[in-house]
Amino acid sequence: MGRSEHRSGSQLPVTPTTLADVAERAGVSRQTVSNAVNNPDLLRPDTLERVRQTIAELGYSPNRAARNLRTRTSSLIGLRFTPTQEGTANAAMDRFVHSLVEASEEAGYAVLLFPADDEDPVGGYDNLLRSTAVDAFVVTDTYLGNPQATWLSQQRAPFVAFGRPWDDDGARHVWVDVDGAAGTRLATQHLIDRGHTRIAWIGWRKDSPIGEDRRSGWLTTMHDNGLPTTGLASRVEDVVHSGAEAAAVLLDESAPTAFVCASDTLAMGVLHTLWIRQLAPGRDIAVVGFDDSQVAQVYPVGLTSVRQPLEDVAVEIVRTLRQLLSHQPVETRGVLLEPTLAIRESS
Amino acid sequence: MGRSEHRSGSQLPVTPTTLADVAERAGVSRQTVSNAVNNPDLLRPDTLERVRQTIAELGYSPNRAARNLRTRTSSLIGLRFTPTQEGTANAAMDRFVHSLVEASEEAGYAVLLFPADDEDPVGGYDNLLRSTAVDAFVVTDTYLGNPQATWLSQQRAPFVAFGRPWDDDGARHVWVDVDGAAGTRLATQHLIDRGHTRIAWIGWRKDSPIGEDRRSGWLTTMHDNGLPTTGLASRVEDVVHSGAEAAAVLLDESAPTAFVCASDTLAMGVLHTLWIRQLAPGRDIAVVGFDDSQVAQVYPVGLTSVRQPLEDVAVEIVRTLRQLLSHQPVETRGVLLEPTLAIRESS
DNA sequence: GCTGCCCCCTTGATCGATCCAACGAGCGCC
DNA sequence: GGCGCTCGTTGGATCGATCAAGGGGGCAGC
Numbered sequence: 001m002g003r004s005e006h007r008s009g010s011q012l013p014v015t016p017t018t019l020a021d022v023a024e025r026a027g028v029s030r031q032t033v034s035n036a037v038n039n040p041d042l043l044r045p046d047t048l049e050r051v052r053q054t055i056a057e058l059g060y061s062p063n064r065a066a067r068n069l070r071t072r073t074s075s076l077i078g079l080r081f082t083p084t085q086e087g088t089a090n091a092a093m094d095r096f097v098h099s100l101v102e103a104s105e106e107a108g109y110a111v112l113l114f115p116a117d118d119e120d121p122v123g124g125y126d127n128l129l130r131s132t133a134v135d136a137f138v139v140t141d142t143y144l145g146n147p148q149a150t151w152l153s154q155q156r157a158p159f160v161a162f163g164r165p166w167d168d169d170g171a172r173h174v175w176v177d178v179d180g181a182a183g184t185r186l187a188t189q190h191l192i193d194r195g196h197t198r199i200a201w202i203g204w205r206k207d208s209p210i211g212e213d214r215r216s217g218w219l220t221t222m223h224d225n226g227l228p229t230t231g232l233a234s235r236v237e238d239v240v241h242s243g244a245e246a247a248a249v250l251l252d253e254s255a256p257t258a259f260v261c262a263s264d265t266l267a268m269g270v271l272h273t274l275w276i277r278q279l280a281p282g283r284d285i286a287v288v289g290f291d292d293s294q295v296a297q298v299y300p301v302g303l304t305s306v307r308q309p310l311e312d313v314a315v316e317i318v319r320t321l322r323q324l325l326s327h328q329p330v331e332t333r334g335v336l337l338e339p340t341l342a343i344r345e346s347s
Numbered sequence: 348m349g350r351s352e353h354r355s356g357s358q359l360p361v362t363p364t365t366l367a368d369v370a371e372r373a374g375v376s377r378q379t380v381s382n383a384v385n386n387p388d389l390l391r392p393d394t395l396e397r398v399r400q401t402i403a404e405l406g407y408s409p410n411r412a413a414r415n416l417r418t419r420t421s422s423l424i425g426l427r428f429t430p431t432q433e434g435t436a437n438a439a440m441d442r443f444v445h446s447l448v449e450a451s452e453e454a455g456y457a458v459l460l461f462p463a464d465d466e467d468p469v470g471g472y473d474n475l476l477r478s479t480a481v482d483a484f485v486v487t488d489t490y491l492g493n494p495q496a497t498w499l500s501q502q503r504a505p506f507v508a509f510g511r512p513w514d515d516d517g518a519r520h521v522w523v524d525v526d527g528a529a530g531t532r533l534a535t536q537h538l539i540d541r542g543h544t545r546i547a548w549i550g551w552r553k554d555s556p557i558g559e560d561r562r563s564g565w566l567t568t569m570h571d572n573g574l575p576t577t578g579l580a581s582r583v584e585d586v587v588h589s590g591a592e593a594a595a596v597l598l599d600e601s602a603p604t605a606f607v608c609a610s611d612t613l614a615m616g617v618l619h620t621l622w623i624r625q626l627a628p629g630r631d632i633a634v635v636g637f638d639d640s641q642v643a644q645v646y647p648v649g650l651t652s653v654r655q656p657l658e659d660v661a662v663e664i665v666r667t668l669r670q671l672l673s674h675q676p677v678e679t680r681g682v683l684l685e686p687t688l689a690i691r692e693s694s
Numbered sequence: 695g696c697t698g699c700c701c702c703c704t705t706g707a708t709c710g711a712t713c714c715a716a717c718g719a720g721c722g723c724c
Numbered sequence: 725g726g727c728g729c730t731c732g733t734t735g736g737a738t739c740g741a742t743c744a745a746g747g748g749g750g751c752a753g754c
Contacts, residue, residue, distance in 0.1 A: 016477055016479060017477075059477060060477070061474060061477035061478040062478055063416070063478060063479055064415075064421070064478045064479060064480040065412050065413075065415035065416035065419075065421065065479060066412075066416050068411075068412035068415070068416075069410070069412035069413050069415075069416050072412075074411070074412065076459070081444070081445055081448045093441070094440070094441040097428070097460070098428055101428045101460045101461065101462050102462050105461065105462045110459055110460065110461055110480075111459070111460045111461075112423070112457055112458070112459055112460075113444070113448045113457065113458045113459075113460060114448065114452065114457055114458075115448050115449050115452045127408060130363055130364075130406060130407070130408035131408040131409060131410060131411045132363060132410055132411060132412065133411040133457075240645055240647070244647070264645075265645060268645050268646070268647060269647075271647060272647030272648075275622070275647055293641070294640070294641060294642060295641060295642050295645050295646070298587055298611075298612060298615050298642050299615070299642070299646070300587070300591070300615060300616075300618060300619030300622055
């Protein structure tokens, strides 16, 4: 039980200890106890020690509701937990949420999850905001035309977005994102360094700005190295079997020796095609995915993949949130973080 | 924007609307407004309508902190978000959390995540409990000797565990779990129905009660069908490469035609060995995993896997929590749910 | 016409912490 | 010794909702 021994011995009282209880027991006033908790510097050292000991003895912890009511804060950060699509993408989401919980805790915040409602996308936000249940929001999917960010901006609600406002240059909100193009540059350069010259791209349809961003990393790196790209790019839907088909077509028509993919899902498709054709990933054909999902890690032939620094993203988001909430001027409107490359057998 | 049009037009006021504001505007007392929200039956229909309209006009939503303070509840459910181990197991966790958020919302609760602290495993619980920040907890990993469940029981804190108290028959707390043995029975019977007679088991070390439970499902089904089991079982660590080794040994020594595994991770290992030996999963050798993780779904050769009904688990947990919190006698101390089998190409 | 009763609504008190303004002790200075 | 200053402490008010009683009007019954 470690450092909580003194508390663990006794049961939780039916009515929890209040600040007044501590004050009476310690022979001081309520305000003094409050200061001992929130402004220890204001107390004489011996008084502080005595109050602290009483707090420990009684196992006192300030009532959150009372504090929230008075201070008009909740120390909670709202996060809409989007529905599981059983795809690859939300494995990263899991990692991100965990990082966010950790980073928030260090800043004195806890994370409140609320469900998504497709009919009324801002409903959850609206309720939490009006009832002052959370201090701020973290908005994830900032896909094209995402209404949440715009709506929250209008409401002047404090929030930080994970993802750039692709569609709207005039967006006034703060964001943190990962540089996808830098990730694919990293992947492409890695393959070039290994001697590949015919490197193919399998990405998403044109209407995905994230997909186009990632594609640009491959494109520029190829051009910068004077390598051909014509006939080596393919844009498909983000499902395994589309990736497999695209790989088959590209292999037949353009004979690439390596593939860079916009997602691990597509990379899985490539691996499937290689498997059917008895080609060894890594030896015969190199493959790089994106997201460093669990699949990439667990797959028998480890899949090289671009890894987003989600831990850093979370830390940065919380840091920015604190600035917003303390009404400090926010230094920068957007922060772009660099991904890394998790190199495995497939390349 | 749909049904929230009337609110979306205006910005959030600097000081949110209070119950008193609504009361004044509607020409009634505060209590009447409160009743309109919480006990509509107490009001005359026309009064109710008038108050409701005023609430809509002003966009009023009760202040959570004030309500929490008065009612001594928070409408929050605490969930310790365990650290990501980058393994297969927590993909299921992700699915579970999502289900829990949904089920909680329908019951009027939100889910509060807090981080795990290895040094002080009950620290997070203790704080939230004493500060009345949450109404109840959901405890997940009820592995052998998990201190949380015991501690929470001692504190008489309301909580429901996802997982049986394996080590302690006298445990007095309420739990919901998935019948692992039933899952492996399902898997084994499925293979027998397909004509397999030499079905091997790859599971976890003996000190895992969950692993032993799952193993028993395979064992009893084999015995019930008069099939041999000697030399067909292996107990290893839950990592891909151990699964691969175990599969290789079993193939050499006992020539099984099918594998049932305690996890998708181990099943991945088996698939790896098959791939090396140029054996086609599903055609030459059948493989069944456990957890229906994303890996199982995305893997080029779809992996048949036992799927835990996590949505039902979440619903059941919330249902039980409501009973606990309303001080109703809880019907049953434990609920065991049946998993299903997601059948894919590997079997 | 008066009492009694029920229904519907209103008023004052309360939850437990923090903010505010004022008070008292201790100390140095003239 | 008195004055003013600093520092720590104090009681009272406050946040916004709900709880517990307390009215007032209408209708039935004698």
